[in-house]
Amino acid sequence: MITHRLGAVLFVLLHILGVTWSQPYPNYHVDFEDILKRNEGPKWWQTGAFYQIYPRSFKDSNGDGVGDLNGIADQLPYLKELGITATWLSPIFTSPMADFGYDIANFTEIASIFGTMSDFENLMKVAKKLDIKIILDFVPNHSSDECEWFRRSAAKDPDYKDFYVWHPGRIVNGVRQPPSNWISVFRGSAWEWHEGRKEYYLHQFVKKQPDLNYRNPKVREAMNNVLRFWLAKGVSGFRIDAVPHVFEIAPDAQGQYRDEPRNDWDNDPEDYGYLKHIYTVDQPETIDLVYSWRAVLDAFVYENGGEERILMAETYSPIDIVMKYYGNGTAEGAQLPFNFLLISELSNSSNAHNYEDTVMKWLQHMPEGRTANWVLGNHDKPRVGSRLGRDRVDMLNMLTSTLPGASVTYQGEELGMTDVWISWKDTVDPSACNTNPNIYEQFTRDPERTPFQWSCAQDAGFSNASKTWLPIALDYKQVNVEQERQRPLSHLNIFKQLWQLRNQSKTLQLGNTKVKAVSDAVLAVMRYYQEDSTLVTVLNIYDGVETINLQQSFPGLPAQFKVLVVTERSIAKVGDVVNSSSLQLQPKDSLILQSTSSYYSYATNGEVRLLPVLGVYLFLAQVVLYVSNR
Numbered sequence: 001m002i003t004h005r006l007g008a009v010l011f012v013l014l015h016i017l018g019v020t021w022s023q024p025y026p027n028y029h030v031d032f033e034d035i036l037k038r039n040e041g042p043k044w045w046q047t048g049a050f051y052q053i054y055p056r057s058f059k060d061s062n063g064d065g066v067g068d069l070n071g072i073a074d075q076l077p078y079l080k081e082l083g084i085t086a087t088w089l090s091p092i093f094t095s096p097m098a099d100f101g102y103d104i105a106n107f108t109e110i111a112s113i114f115g116t117m118s119d120f121e122n123l124m125k126v127a128k129k130l131d132i133k134i135i136l137d138f139v140p141n142h143s144s145d146e147c148e149w150f151r152r153s154a155a156k157d158p159d160y161k162d163f164y165v166w167h168p169g170r171i172v173n174g175v176r177q178p179p180s181n182w183i184s185v186f187r188g189s190a191w192e193w194h195e196g197r198k199e200y201y202l203h204q205f206v207k208k209q210p211d212l213n214y215r216n217p218k219v220r221e222a223m224n225n226v227l228r229f230w231l232a233k234g235v236s237g238f239r240i241d242a243v244p245h246v247f248e249i250a251p252d253a254q255g256q257y258r259d260e261p262r263n264d265w266d267n268d269p270e271d272y273g274y275l276k277h278i279y280t281v282d283q284p285e286t287i288d289l290v291y292s293w294r295a296v297l298d299a300f301v302y303e304n305g306g307e308e309r310i311l312m313a314e315t316y317s318p319i320d321i322v323m324k325y326y327g328n329g330t331a332e333g334a335q336l337p338f339n340f341l342l343i344s345e346l347s348n349s350s351n352a353h354n355y356e357d358t359v360m361k362w363l364q365h366m367p368e369g370r371t372a373n374w375v376l377g378n379h380d381k382p383r384v385g386s387r388l389g390r391d392r393v394d395m396l397n398m399l400t401s402t403l404p405g406a407s408v409t410y411q412g413e414e415l416g417m418t419d420v421w422i423s424w425k426d427t428v429d430p431s432a433c434n435t436n437p438n439i440y441e442q443f444t445r446d447p448e449r450t451p452f453q454w455s456c457a458q459d460a461g462f463s464n465a466s467k468t469w470l471p472i473a474l475d476y477k478q479v480n481v482e483q484e485r486q487r488p489l490s491h492l493n494i495f496k497q498l499w500q501l502r503n504q505s506k507t508l509q510l511g512n513t514k515v516k517a518v519s520d521a522v523l524a525v526m527r528y529y530q531e532d533s534t535l536v537t538v539l540n541i542y543d544g545v546e547t548i549n550l551q552q553s554f555p556g557l558p559a560q561f562k563v564l565v566v567t568e569r570s571i572a573k574v575g576d577v578v579n580s581s582s583l584q585l586q587p588k589d590s591l592i593l594q595s596t597s598s599y600y601s602y603a604t605n606g607e608v609r610l611l612p613v614l615g616v617y618l619f620l621a622q623v624v625l626y627v628s629n630r
Contacts, residue, residue: 048085060463069115083499086133103144133236165202180257237310239511247283299582354516395590403497414495419447455482561593
């Protein structure tokens with residue numbers, strides 16, 4: 001009798017252990033990712049705070065009115081203060097500056113206006129000491145026409161003859177004309193006649209930026225060597241400029257280039273939008289070229305050790321093409337193809353549903369296992385404070401810092417800097433200078449490139465020169481680092497709070513994500529992770545007071561949350577406990593809320609794995625024992 005009882009009990013207990021051990025944690029929302037994989041932690045770039053520095057405008061150390069490398073090195077502690085992981089530097093290479101450094105004469109030499117190679121090496125030492133990684137701009141599409149490669153190509157040097165895209169042109173009615181109707185991004189024909197070589201060369205940007213010919217293996221190897229040179233100097237990766245333009249369609253069997261078709265909506269034959277660019281951007285070979293550059297970086301790490309080096313790709317292509325830059329299952333590509341959707345798809349009139357759609361568009365298209373990224377601005381687009389409103393700066397920084405993946409901040413966005421009106425007389429951007437006083441403001445990028453605002457001192461503390469390369473913003477005495485450090489809820493201090501939270505929170509680094517437009521006015525982002533507290537970011541995009549019920553949008557949320565981050569617009573204070581079923585937001589208000597327990601605890605009411613199943617088995621065990629006693 002005792003043997004039967006013990007056998008029955010042992011059988012039931014073993015079965016309970018087997019079933020319980022084999023079951024996953026309860027799942028009330030969506031499946032958690034593999035726990036063991038999650039415990040490995042993210043790589044340095046996967047949750048990184050990237051910060052773009054436009055060197056001409058960051059900090060002038062020698063009084064010439066132009067920012068430089070020593071100015072950057074001096075101010076790297078400021079980036080550490082912000083919580084920045086890595087900084088991407090716009091081009092610092094030798095250049096005649098026809099396009100402010102994007103026309104490179106020597107890819108492995110520092111432009112004298114920015115300093116020397118010794119200055120760069122010193123910057124690398126300072127960055128390493130502060131644990132800030134340096135990302136360089138890699139400009140593969142073109143060089144300067146003052147590059148030695150171009151000079152030798154124009155002279156038909158056998159080693160460089162086909163380094164660029166040359167063509168004798170077409171003879172029409174006895175008159176030589178450009179090889180095709182292709183238009184430069186900066187207006188006008190993309191072909192320029194070279195009197196010395198007696199041929200046209202292609203330039204998809206300004207005429208002083210001849211396009212390199214990537215159908216020539218020598219060009220590919222030369223640019224691979226550029227990558228290797230800077231990797232050996234210690235950089236942690238590259239932002240690839242203007243990737244979609246690198247290849248154009250090959251000539252046909254007769255050696256001719258095809259004309260691109262017209263766009264119906266643009267009637268200006270000089271304007272880039274006049275044509276549909278089906279032959280000059282997004283050619284299939286471009287993706288494979290990016291994969292080959294990734295292989296160069298991976299080979300360097302394999303041979304030299306250290307952390308993973310990364311590629312960030314600049315492309316405004318359709319999203320299905322952008323996603324190919326990640327890789328194709330057999331070859332790895334750019335770790336972070338830039339996500340410009342927050343720039344291209346949101347406007348001052350967007351509602352919360354537009355925001356939800358924009359965020360989810362990237363997350364739903366992104367291949368499994370890849371890392372998202374969120375770019376709010378850069379040196380080519382109007383600042384977020386001008387584009388979406390200065391009163392939305394905090395909420396947008398809050399959004400990008402609490403979404404999954406990496407984020408990229410353009411210098412000054414943490415202060416709420418806005419675009420500066422620049423007169424035609426003071427305009428220097430070639431994109432605008434190639435137009436006229438009547439339309440230049442449609443094309444200029446100068447307003448978002450004005451000098452960084454450090455203090456209330458002369459020229460905002462940027463320089464002590466009598467004149468800076470671009471004018472200083474008129475509001476610099478109100479919007480600067482010195483002033484904003486003193487205000488607890490300034491844009492700067494909120495930005496710092498956000499990245500301190502980001503760098504400390506397992507939920508933000510590893511957690512799952514739900515994005516929901518709670519109403520036309522309010523966007524909510526829920527981040528949850530079974531080993532940490534749940535965070536909910538709420539953004540009131542509109543000008544009215546809004547009262548929302550988060551439990552309707554996210555069933556299962558606890559009734560109460562603690563306020564973690566507020567803005568100047570908030571009535572709530574940090575530490576307040578609020579009701580998630582009746583949360584009031586002020587106009588343009590944004591908050592981060594924190595649950596008082598882990599997601600696993602509140603989602604399961606503190607139950608152990610399969611507690612209901614365990615109860616059933618205990619009941620059955622009692623039945624077995626009862627039967628055994630009879």
